Amino acid sequence: MNALSDLQATLDPSRKSWIESANDSTHDFSIQNLPFGIFSDKTNTARRVGVAIGDEIVDLSVLKSAGLLKLPGASAGQLIAMKDRAFEQDTLNDFISLGRDAWRSVRIQLSDLLKRDTATLRDNADLRSTALVRQADAQLHLPVQIPGYTDFYSSKEHATNVGSMFRDPKNALLPNWSEMPIGYNGRASSVVVSGTPVRRPNGQLKLPDQERPVFGACRKLDIELETGFVIGSGNILGEPIACADAEAHIFGMVLLNDWSARDIQQWEYVPLGPFNSKGFATTISPWIVTLDALEPFRVEQPTQAPQPLAYLRHDGKHAFDISLEVTLRPQTARQATTISRTNFKHMYWTMAQQLAHHTVSGCNTRVGDLMGSGTISGPTADSCGSLLESTWNGKNPLELKEGGTRGFIEDGDELTLTGWCQGDGYRVGFGTCVGEILPAQK
Amino acid sequence: MNALSDLQATLDPSRKSWIESANDSTHDFSIQNLPFGIFSDKTNTARRVGVAIGDEIVDLSVLKSAGLLKLPGASAGQLIAMKDRAFEQDTLNDFISLGRDAWRSVRIQLSDLLKRDTATLRDNADLRSTALVRQADAQLHLPVQIPGYTDFYSSKEHATNVGSMFRDPKNALLPNWSEMPIGYNGRASSVVVSGTPVRRPNGQLKLPDQERPVFGACRKLDIELETGFVIGSGNILGEPIACADAEAHIFGMVLLNDWSARDIQQWEYVPLGPFNSKGFATTISPWIVTLDALEPFRVEQPTQAPQPLAYLRHDGKHAFDISLEVTLRPQTARQATTISRTNFKHMYWTMAQQLAHHTVSGCNTRVGDLMGSGTISGPTADSCGSLLESTWNGKNPLELKEGGTRGFIEDGDELTLTGWCQGDGYRVGFGTCVGEILPAQK
Numbered sequence: 001m002n003a004l005s006d007l008q009a010t011l012d013p014s015r016k017s018w019i020e021s022a023n024d025s026t027h028d029f030s031i032q033n034l035p036f037g038i039f040s041d042k043t044n045t046a047r048r049v050g051v052a053i054g055d056e057i058v059d060l061s062v063l064k065s066a067g068l069l070k071l072p073g074a075s076a077g078q079l080i081a082m083k084d085r086a087f088e089q090d091t092l093n094d095f096i097s098l099g100r101d102a103w104r105s106v107r108i109q110l111s112d113l114l115k116r117d118t119a120t121l122r123d124n125a126d127l128r129s130t131a132l133v134r135q136a137d138a139q140l141h142l143p144v145q146i147p148g149y150t151d152f153y154s155s156k157e158h159a160t161n162v163g164s165m166f167r168d169p170k171n172a173l174l175p176n177w178s179e180m181p182i183g184y185n186g187r188a189s190s191v192v193v194s195g196t197p198v199r200r201p202n203g204q205l206k207l208p209d210q211e212r213p214v215f216g217a218c219r220k221l222d223i224e225l226e227t228g229f230v231i232g233s234g235n236i237l238g239e240p241i242a243c244a245d246a247e248a249h250i251f252g253m254v255l256l257n258d259w260s261a262r263d264i265q266q267w268e269y270v271p272l273g274p275f276n277s278k279g280f281a282t283t284i285s286p287w288i289v290t291l292d293a294l295e296p297f298r299v300e301q302p303t304q305a306p307q308p309l310a311y312l313r314h315d316g317k318h319a320f321d322i323s324l325e326v327t328l329r330p331q332t333a334r335q336a337t338t339i340s341r342t343n344f345k346h347m348y349w350t351m352a353q354q355l356a357h358h359t360v361s362g363c364n365t366r367v368g369d370l371m372g373s374g375t376i377s378g379p380t381a382d383s384c385g386s387l388l389e390s391t392w393n394g395k396n397p398l399e400l401k402e403g404g405t406r407g408f409i410e411d412g413d414e415l416t417l418t419g420w421c422q423g424d425g426y427r428v429g430f431g432t433c434v435g436e437i438l439p440a441q442k
Numbered sequence: 443m444n445a446l447s448d449l450q451a452t453l454d455p456s457r458k459s460w461i462e463s464a465n466d467s468t469h470d471f472s473i474q475n476l477p478f479g480i481f482s483d484k485t486n487t488a489r490r491v492g493v494a495i496g497d498e499i500v501d502l503s504v505l506k507s508a509g510l511l512k513l514p515g516a517s518a519g520q521l522i523a524m525k526d527r528a529f530e531q532d533t534l535n536d537f538i539s540l541g542r543d544a545w546r547s548v549r550i551q552l553s554d555l556l557k558r559d560t561a562t563l564r565d566n567a568d569l570r571s572t573a574l575v576r577q578a579d580a581q582l583h584l585p586v587q588i589p590g591y592t593d594f595y596s597s598k599e600h601a602t603n604v605g606s607m608f609r610d611p612k613n614a615l616l617p618n619w620s621e622m623p624i625g626y627n628g629r630a631s632s633v634v635v636s637g638t639p640v641r642r643p644n645g646q647l648k649l650p651d652q653e654r655p656v657f658g659a660c661r662k663l664d665i666e667l668e669t670g671f672v673i674g675s676g677n678i679l680g681e682p683i684a685c686a687d688a689e690a691h692i693f694g695m696v697l698l699n700d701w702s703a704r705d706i707q708q709w710e711y712v713p714l715g716p717f718n719s720k721g722f723a724t725t726i727s728p729w730i731v732t733l734d735a736l737e738p739f740r741v742e743q744p745t746q747a748p749q750p751l752a753y754l755r756h757d758g759k760h761a762f763d764i765s766l767e768v769t770l771r772p773q774t775a776r777q778a779t780t781i782s783r784t785n786f787k788h789m790y791w792t793m794a795q796q797l798a799h800h801t802v803s804g805c806n807t808r809v810g811d812l813m814g815s816g817t818i819s820g821p822t823a824d825s826c827g828s829l830l831e832s833t834w835n836g837k838n839p840l841e842l843k844e845g846g847t848r849g850f851i852e853d854g855d856e857l858t859l860t861g862w863c864q865g866d867g868y869r870v871g872f873g874t875c876v877g878e879i880l881p882a883q884k
Contacts, residue, residue, distance in 0.1 A: 006763075038506065050526050055743045079878075096786060100618040132712040139724075147514075147589075147630065147631060148629065148631050154619055158472050166468065173610065174712055174713065176646075176648075176709055176710060176712070179646060179654070179655050180646055180710065180713055182710070182713075183628070183714070183717055184626070184714040184715050184717055185626070185627035185629050185717065185721070186627055187590065187805055187810075188630075189589060189590050189629050189679075189805070189806045189808055190804075190805055192679070192681055192804055199679075199680040199804050200760060201803035202682075202803065202804075203802050204621060204622055204751065204801050205804060212621070212748065213622075213751070214617075214750045214751075215752065215753055235632070236724070236865065237612055237631075237632055237722075238641040238883065239640075239883075240644075240883070258581065261803070264803070267608075267618055268618060268622065268624065269713065269714075269715075270594060270616055270618065270713075271609075271616065271624075271711065271712075271715070272624055272625065272626040272711075272715040272716065273626050273711075273713070273714040273715025273716075274715075275624075275625055276799070276800070276803040276805065277628055277801065277803075279627070279803055279805040280680075280805050281679070281802075281804075282806045289835075306654065309646065309655070309656075309657045310657065311657055357718070358647060358718070358721075359722055360644055360718065360724075361703070361706070361718040361719075362632075362641050362643050362644075362645035362883070363629060363631070363632055363721035363722050364631045364632055365620055365631065366631055369631075379601075417878065441680065441681075441804070442683070
């Protein structure tokens with residue numbers, strides 16, 4: 001077990017790294033962060049586990065081989081073998097499967113190794129040359145193999161906006177919405193890592209002036225600004241996760257863009273929910289920020305009225321203060337325009353409540369499962385997490401700094417999500433979650 | 443490549459096996475069938491690939507080691523290694539990944555080896571004693587690792603019944619239903635093999651006399667009689683599968699019981715579809731019947747009006763004549779009561795259309811993906827695929843031969859799905875898909 005004081009020390013705002021780029025107060029990858037991902041580079045094309053710090057990636061497979069990283073907990077044969085190779089895998093699943101003590105311990109060891117006054121790696125030029133890879137020279141891959149992807153719908157502002165637009169402005173919020181974190185199963189196969197181009201989907205569109213649908217390219221392509229959390233330890237079928245225990249099952253968080261074809265969605269979604277309108281792509285950021293690193297940024301969740309049923313209650317602070325932004329850059333433009341600024345702390349339902357609800361039926365979860373927050377919208381037009389909302393279904397196009405106006409996304413547009421927690425003199429950031437839109441297949 | 447005449451020979455109704463139990467005209471596992479599954483037994487607890495014939499399982503790992511099975515197609519190093527071990531795996535995924543030529547070739551070789559006048563295995567008592575395992579002595583496991591589970595809603599009778607009950611009897615069928623095979627993403631983690639007990643789920647129930655929902659055990663637990671198909675070769679993200687090509691991507695079919703908590707469903711499903719009401723368990727039969735074995739049972743699909751959009755059109759026969767039955771046996775009863783008799787051929791949308799629609803957005807599929815047909819209901823009350831329909835939401839309980847009446851499923855009830863194609867003197871059957879209901883967790 002890790003001492004709580006060791007964990008606390010990794011969160012000390014005054015801790016600095018000998019990797020100087022990490023010490024910039026606006027750099028996403030401070031020594032307080034240490035997010036996990038999967039990378040490769042030109043000199044070593046094998047995918048392996050890395051941790052981002054400043055402009056560098058620390059190659060954990062190299063540190064392990066050099067004897068500088070220990071994984072806690074002795075165990076049976078198979079687990080030992082898994083442990084020995086956990087950093088040489090092309091996904092984080094094996095590492096995550098080792099359990100929370102292991103994640104925590106590795107993060108603590110890395111923080112110690114990378115802090116300014118620890119000479120071990122700092123002063124070993126040979127080891128440094130193989131253990132550090134510049135992010136600019138690396139390719140980042142999908143960090144986890146995702147057995148299941150679930151998407152929630154937990155922003156009250158978003159649900160209200162959508163309900164007003166497509167159902168009834170007077171009863172925008174359906175009665176079940178305030179009683180449970182509404183969610184649905186998404187398509188795990190098409191979750192891609194940031195940087196993967198996204199092809200505009202074809203599908204059935206129901207045009208207002210025609211009796212029957214037509215087949216064609218989506219005309220209302222949209223983003224959904226979300227975060228996602230990754231399951232660190234699952235539950236057995238038939239054995240729910242209690243709300244109070246739920247956060248211990250979460251490995252960490254990513255940014256998530258739940259690309260949405262609004263015209264396909266509007267025609268297909270009744271009565272079984274969105275399908276082709278969402279299944280063509282979901283982009284996540286490559287670095288998983290651990291819940292440990294987010295600990296200092298806990299805040300009170302919004303007041304929930306009515307009080308949730310007992311299985312959805314938890315004491316304490318379970319929201320997180322994560323600033324979020326979306327930019328759009330047309331293919332021909334040099335400058336991107338910020339089209340949304342909001343914060344994760346606005347979410348009505350917490351991650352703990354989402355996970356408790358998901359499993360209360362007995363549904364099992366597995367290491368690597370991805371759970372999307374749902375679109376994160378704030379109370380104003382410039383804090384909406386989708387163009388559907390900010391342009392009110394295209395009626396009020398956004399003025400870009402460069403490249404005209406946008407009701408929805410055009411081919412060649414590059415959409416970028418960013419997110420960060422601002423500490424005192426340091427940031428715990430998520431990097432970027434980027435996707436450029438390719439024209440639909442003819 | 444396999445000669446078409448070799449494939450045809452495996453379907454010859456007059457072919458008989460030296461395994462005499464297979465020659466009974468009502469036995470599911472004739473020599474014309476040869477479905478694939480994963481099994482283990484007491485003397486060898488390792489999971490491995492088997493094929494059912496009569497009352498026996500042929501252990502393909504033993505036949506391969508004995509040099510009696512060849513897998514076609516030379517290839518690169520990794521694939522050769524995969525081929526050599528394909529029958530020693532705990533799922534069929536590696537075998538299926540070898541491609542349609544390989545599945546076909548193995549089925550043809552097995553048919554030749556097991557036919558009455560082939561002496562090779564028949565007269566080799568030593569080899570027979572290890573290559574054949576009695577089904578009664580074996581344990582059957584989930585046949586595939588399922589990366590994604592999708593469930594469709596393709597029975598017109600079922601959609602009409604549900605629409606009448608919960609929406610508007612005059613406009614029971616929503617306008618999109620006749621234009622596309624409506625589907626949604628299900629929860630893959632809780633797909634279990636036949637025989638796995640199913641725990642009654644807890645969840646939110648909205649009782650008519652109360653303003654707010656209560657938490658408790660589902661009171662309207664139901665089956666959904668479905669078939670499922672398993673993807674044999676997937677598609678790359680962004681590259682749809684054409685309707686005409688779709689069947690070549692299907693490895694085979696299973697029976698599928700999409701357990702449903704109707705009270706949870708009714709309260710949660712708007713606007714994003716069913717979630718906890720379905721995610722607690724889905725049961726499939728253990729033997730995957732190949733599309734090759736089903737070839738003689740192709741029939742014309744129902745006429746589709748309006749004519750589907752071009753991407754959903756196919757020529758020829760794409761429905762299959764599969765008789766289906768559901769029985770219910772209360773815990774205290776010796777006798778089961780047949781509660782539904784219907785046929786897969788009634789389905790409005792074909793499997794090919796479902797797969798073409800699923801991927802037309804560019805959504806990728808992967809080997810082992812499971813696609814449920816949706817509840818299969820015929821035109822009469824005794825041909826409904828759910829109790830919701832046959833009892834009209836519990837209002838007209840069914841009279842059991844033994845054990846009282848049923849509006850919905852009670853604790854201890856055992857539900858069994860069966861399905862078969864009746865040939866001339868032989869059957870191509872699916873075995874059983876069974877689940878017994880355990881009381882809800884307190």
